[in-house]
Amino acid sequence: MEAIKRTTPASEAEREAIDGLLGPGEDHLGRDAIAGHVVRGRRHLLLPCLHALNDRIGWISPPAIDYLASRLGASPAEIHAVASFYGLFSLSPREPVQRHVCIDLACRAAGGPTEHSVDDGAHPAPCLGLCDRAPAAITIGGHDPEPDPGLAAVxxxxxxxxxxxxxxxxxxxxxxxxxxxxxxxxxxxxxxxxxxxxxxxxxxxxxxxxxxxxxxxxxxxxxxxxxxxxxxxxxxxxxxxxxxxxxxxxxxxxxxxxxxxxxxxxxxxxxxxxxxxxxxxxxxxxxxxxxxxxxxxxxxxxxxxxxxxxxxxxxxxxxxxxxxxxxxxxxxxxxxxxxxxxxxxxxxxxxxxxxxxxxxxxxxxxxxxxxxGRRADRRLFCLSGAVRRPGVIEAPIGITLGSLIERAGGLPRGHARWSCRRLRRSGRP
Amino acid sequence: MLGGAAGGFAGPADLDLPLDDARLREVGLTLGSGVVMVHDQHVDLVDQLRRIAAFFRDESCGQCVPCRVGTIRQEEAIERLAAGTGEADLSLLRDIAGAMRDASICGLGQTAANAIQSAVVRLGVLT
Amino acid sequence: MTAIDDTRPEIATVEAMIDGVTVRVAEGTTILDACGGRGCGIPTLCYGETITPRNACRVCMVEVEGSRTLVPSCSRPVTEGMVVTTRSERIDHSRRMVLEFLGSSVDLSLTDHVEEWNAEYGADPTRYGPEAARVDEPVRIDNDLYVRDYSKCILCYQCVDACGEQWQNSFVIDIAGRGFDARVSTEHDVALPDSGCVYCGNCIQVCPTGALMFTSEYDMRQAGTWDEARQTQVDTVCGYCGVGCNLRLHVQDDSIVKVTSPPDSGITSGNLCVKGRFGFQHAQNRPTAD
Structure with a gap:
């Protein structure tokens, strides 16, 4: 691997975020990259290091990538390649705390925004696993991020x-x-x-x-x-x-x-x-x-x-x-x-x-x-969308779709022009 | 929608369907990760399909051609169909689905056309 | 005197059926090699002789009995009792679609065999319409030695592997981004002179689509003077150091226009360093008339 010398070093906060996981670094900046098996053997700490940077700084800067590369015995191109793979990381400046607004199926059906209509400054997010409270959004990042809202409905x-x-x-x-x-x-x-x-x-x-x-x-x-x-x-x-x-x-x-x-x-x-x-x-x-x-x-x-x-x-x-x-x-x-x-x-x-x-x-x-000695004959179902009580339901495998929807309270009044029961008789809406 | 974006769509005629993997497989559906997303007549199913297509285009890792390009060609065809143009796009969608299912490296590409195909075939959406 | 044991270990072999014909091959042989390797009729795009196949392009897919999906012949080893089919409606469909997917998104004009395969499999890259998304990238000319045109790139990963652990160990380029936006890139897409590139050119050697090209070739193509029919190839040995790398000089009108190395060379396996690859100008500095 070739060592590259760039003029801007990583900031103190960036180095602290990385050193917090890798331990204090030697002064690599005036020297070639430190390599060797021990250093390269910590490659599995790359993802946690990227999280540490993202949580603290909000984004992953070029000097931070250079520093991380030197600490892990990898090349900057490899680190950049990994960082650019993940949706939660940013390679351009932004605030450490971000709002992620779900634009996916259940939220969209519940009147949530599309990729192009999320509020300014918020990130359009794929399904956040909060379909029981659609439309949903969460806050990510910062030193002590607030957990997403409430426990799931069950x-x-x-x-x-x-x-x-x-x-x-x-x-x-x-x-x-x-x-x-x-x-x-x-x-x-x-x-x-x-x-x-x-x-x-x-x-x-x-x-x-x-x-x-x-x-x-x-x-x-x-x-x-x-x-x-x-x-x-x-x-x-x-x-x-x-x-x-x-x-x-x-x-x-x-x-x-x-x-x-x-x-x-x-x-x-x-x-x-x-x-x-x-x-x-x-x-x-x-x-x-x-x-x-x-x-x-x-x-x-x-x-x-x-x-x-x-x-x-x-x-x-x-x-x-x-x-x-x-x-x-x-x-x-x-x-x-x-x-x-x-x-x-x-x-x-x-x-x-x-x-x-x-x-x-x-x-x-x-x-x-x-x-x-129980048989594994039960499963969890995630009910969302046009039901009265969206949430997780445990039911025996083989339960009919109609019964499951009824357990979720059926379709909300005024929302559907058909009920499960009527449907079963007529076959089509 | 049963089983998630990688699953498929069941219609009102399927309410008596037992949710059991073997039985579902017979009718071309899957329980997947246990998703049962209920849509009533107020939901724009075409819009849901557009989002499913966009989801797979976003989430494809890009390693293999059938998934990297197939997911974006699928999305383009759906956008054209949603705009009401191009009968030929339905057969194009089928062609794309076949290649993604047969030739993609992993489950993402192999299932990226499932829900869309089932909505077209079982519910007649986009037709 | 010790007697020399002349018995060689027997090579383990496996027997399989390919297109109805029984074949016996050494264990570990890929389906593609069992069929005769490159040129046997199974199309390949991302496959290169000197790089471990990533089977990313998925054009060489075949059917293997018992497999739910098609199987990449370039990297799947033949196993005992395997039953392989190399042509069927399903296979042809998949190959056609891969050719269309690539043909509709990148420039394959310099990729070998594409036209004949498009005809063979009935691939029509134009049927996705003029609005179909393409890999739109400016030609990157940021150094004197080679040019990068990623609008021709099929993401075969060969340049990444040649730059990385398989040959050069420079790790200057990698795949950045995801999905249709994935690109071969230096960190933050910095220009090559700002990266750790050592200009060995081993990435150019393995590029199957002309996305990576000698500046000399690029300039001649731009000027319309590049003509492979008029070129000869001369194999020689590099004189810079004592390693003795094999060079293949591509000569047009009595001038070296690019340098490769025979991929089957036991010394270089197609690889060179910056001096062997690009340091050919001195060889053609002839005395001028005055």
Missing amino acids: DRANDDVLLRRVGSGDPVDLDAYRADGGFSALDRARELGPEGIIAAVEASGLTGRGGAGFPTARKWEAVRTQPVTPHHLICNADESEPGTFKDRTLIENDPYALIESMAIAALAIGCELGRVYLRGEYLRAHRTLSTAIERCRSAGLLGSSAGFDIEIIRGAGAYICGEETAIFNSIEGYRGEPRNKPPFPFESGLFGQPTAVNNVETLMNVPSIISE
């Missing part, structure tokens, strides 16, 4: 499994979670061992809830039996499919259940560090999950004594990063472009090592499968 029913704890008190109260039977599934999983866990998951019929529907037990077994180590677990929480907000709901309301689920999955596949790739716009979920992880570490449930830990990686506004191989490139500090398959993630995933990628809802099915 239609609870008595026989809910996945949503059982949603809305039932302080989501980060660890004692309450344990009093409610929390972490007993993990104890049971330890008794079962990896093969026992996978057998139980197989018997439950659990399949991926992110969209592709792959059998979870087969994925885990494939990773578990790989000779190459370490094995990685990634919880895909980059929920970006327009109209989807169930994973946000789960994390915001029941973070310990996700931690427990990941600990069980890690046990099954033989993994010591799990990663949650969390959508960059989900600030409340980030705050809730971070607090929950900290409290688990303090209680010895995560960390070196527990043999398993979890870190959160914040996405930066790219739908493609929910793709299971793009997620690897993004975490590793490269452009979030998908990789070719084969090789498949179970053999060559994150850092080229065996990796299981599971969606949040998929993982949240696991504790009750392990402790109660």
Whole structure:
């Protein structure tokens, strides 16, 4: 790599933002770029560094890119390439705090703006996962960003499994979670061992809830039996499919259940560090999950004594990063472009090592499968648009579309010229 | 809309449809990530399709040709159809959809035409 | 004296069926190579001999039994029992569309074989209308040695990989932006003299579309004097240092007009440094009449 010398150095604030993650830098500016394996081995810190710059300064300046390049042993062109990939980052000056206004399907149907009609100074944003309160907007950036408004709306029913704890008190109260039977599934999983866990998951019929529907037990077994180590677990929480907000709901309301689920999955596949790739716009979920992880570490449930830990990686506004191989490139500090398959993630995933990628809802099915032998026959549905009570609904797989819409209160009065019931008779509006 | 922008559209005749992946697959739909977005007669479905097309154009990573160019050609064809011109654009949309589904590297490109095709075929939007 | 073990390890092979014909090839052979490599009839655009294929253009797609989607033949290895079809309605449709997608968005006038493939697959890039978005980029002339015209770029990634870890390790260019706005770029699109470019020209060597071009060639094309029919190619060895890189001099009217290196050269694999690539002026400084 060729070192380039430019006249403008990074500002003190920019260097502080980066040094906060990489440690104090030597005075590289008068010298050639520092390279070497140790420096280049920190490439996975690129995305967090870009976030640090974006949150603090509001944008990523050319001198900041040069400084970051020198600190990571990469070229400025590579850093620029990554920074320019993500929707949440700006390469031109702007204020640190930005308003992002949803221009996507549910919000548009609810009278929200289009790409061309958002207010001056606000950013048009793809679906923010706030369809239950369309039209929606959030504020991002700054030192202490305000989390997005309120918890997601949820239609609870008595026989809910996945949503059982949603809305039932302080989501980060660890004692309450344990009093409610929390972490007993993990104890049971330890008794079962990896093969026992996978057998139980197989018997439950659990399949991926992110969209592709792959059998979870087969994925885990494939990773578990790989000779190459370490094995990685990634919880895909980059929920970006327009109209989807169930994973946000789960994390915001029941973070310990996700931690427990990941600990069980890690046990099954033989993994010591799990990663949650969390959508960059989900600030409340980030705050809730971070607090929950900290409290688990303090209680010895995560960390070196527990043999398993979890870190959160914040996405930066790219739908493609929910793709299971793009997620690897993004975490590793490269452009979030998908990789070719084969090789498949179970053999060559994150850092080229065996990796299981599971969606949040998929993982949240696991504790009750392990402790109660439950079948995975329920799913979460994200109801939005022209219904009386938009929100997340848990229902048995196979429920009819009409019944689901009725559970969401049906169509609002005066809004529709047909009701579900009438429709069923006549067939067409 | 079922399953999100990468999913498809069901119509009033589908209210008795059981939401089960195997059953949905038989009729060319998917549960995807569990999206059920309900639109009544006040919603401009053509406008929704324009946004779906723009969404995939925005979110394509640009690595492979079928998705990088296909998503923008799809959007252009939809804009023309929305403006009421070009019968030929419906078959063009089908052509684009086939190439994106068959030749894209990843699921984004492979599903970027799903919802639009299902709205055209199942609901007769744009026709 | 120790006896020399003369038994060579047997090369593992796999058997597959391609277009109804059984073939046996070494393990790891790609479908494209099993079919005879470049020129076998399967079109390729982003594929280059000296760079690991990224299979980004998707024009070489074939059908593999059991695969939901088509498969890039340039990079998918043949596996035991694989059943491959290299021509079908589905494949032809996909190739036609890729040719149309590229033809309607970038200038392929200098890309080999495009016209014949357009005819073969019935591709009509004009059917997207005059309003179809194109990659509209000004020609970048910011140094004396080569010119960058990204309105011809198909984003094959070969220049990025040649500049980066596969050959030069300079990492001066990368893909910036996303989707249709993705471009090969230096950081912030700075001019090459302000970047770390070492002018090895290995990016020009691998560019399949003429987006990267010697200034000498660009100037002659602008003046209408570039004529490959009148050019001869002379292979020689670079005299600058002791490495002994193979040079291929492209000569028109007794003047060197550009320099490449044979991609199959065991020494250079098509790569050169700035001296070998661009330092040819001294060779044609002839004494003047006075």
